[in-house]
Amino acid sequence: MASGLSRFVELGRKIVCVGRNYSEHAAELGNKVPTEPVIFLKPTTSYLKEGNAITFPHGSDNLHHEVELGVVIGKPGFQIRESTAMEHIGGYTLALDMTARDIQDKMKKKGLPWTLAKGFDSSCPIGSFIPPDKIPDPHDIEIWLKVNDAMKQQGNTKNMIFKVPFLISFISQFMTLETGDLILTGTPSGVGPVSPGDVITCGLTGLATMTFTVNK
Ligand SMILES: CC(=O)CC(=O)C(=O)O
Numbered sequence: 508m509a510s511g512l513s514r515f516v517e518l519g520r521k522i523v524c525v526g527r528n529y530s531e532h533a534a535e536l537g538n539k540v541p542t543e544p545v546i547f548l549k550p551t552t553s554y555l556k557e558g559n560a561i562t563f564p565h566g567s568d569n570l571h572h573e574v575e576l577g578v579v580i581g582k583p584g585f586q587i588r589e590s591t592a593m594e595h596i597g598g599y600t601l602a603l604d605m606t607a608r609d610i611q612d613k614m615k616k617k618g619l620p621w622t623l624a625k626g627f628d629s630s631c632p633i634g635s636f637i638p639p640d641k642i643p644d645p646h647d648i649e650i651w652l653k654v655n656d657a658m659k660q661q662g663n664t665k666n667m668i669f670k671v672p673f674l675i676s677f678i679s680q681f682m683t684l685e686t687g688d689l690i691l692t693g694t695p696s697g698v699g700p701v702s703p704g705d706v707i708t709c710g711l712t713g714l715a716t717m718t719f720t721v722n723k
């Protein structure tokens with residue numbers, strides 16, 4: 508039986524994303540700090556493993572990097588209480604929420620969903636599986652991203668507005684969380700564009716790094 512990362516990728520479960528979960532990132536894009544989590548989904552076809560290239564989606568000239576802590580669900584649940592939410596975590600991963608910012612801006616202006624801006628093939632590069640015992644507290648991790656060796660994002664998960672147990676509880680009020688589901692917990696500030704040929708390297712300090720190239 509497959510284990511760890513291969514297990515959650517092979518299961519191909521849903522990707523639930525949290526937006527605007529760091530106040531300095533909400534501000535840099537001119538968004539208000541949310542009073543409840545902003546949630547959206549990526550399809551399972553957006554997963555990308557290391558060794559494969561991130562590809563610009565159709566119609567976009569402004570593709571942004573967003574580095575995020577990913578939480579892998581290890582035990583299914585519906586309407587999970589915040590007090591027991593940590594029991595549902597099977598592990599963690601490093602992830603990118605690649606975003607076609609031009610498409611997203613157009614959709615935001617029209618009040619339409621962000622699906623095409625966030626859910627294109629290769630929009631969810633992920634790193635290796637991190638067992639839960641390696642992260643006793645998901646709210647004390649340095650998270651960073653470089654483009655071609657230039658540091659672009661440097662944050663700490665302690666600055667999340669909505670913490671992981673709250674997010675698990677909130678999301679599961681609406682949809683069942685299944686084993687292998689991945690929750691992307693939002694990005695710190697410093698998001699910005701990438702170009703074809705760029706190399707993105709990112710990490711959770713002391714825990715994980717990963718590298719992806721960008722293709723047109
Ligand atoms: C503005 C966004 O794209 C929201 C998002 O994904 C985030 O991580 O914040």
Ligand SMILES: [Mg+2]
Nearest residue numbers: 573604693694
């Ligand atoms: Mg994001």
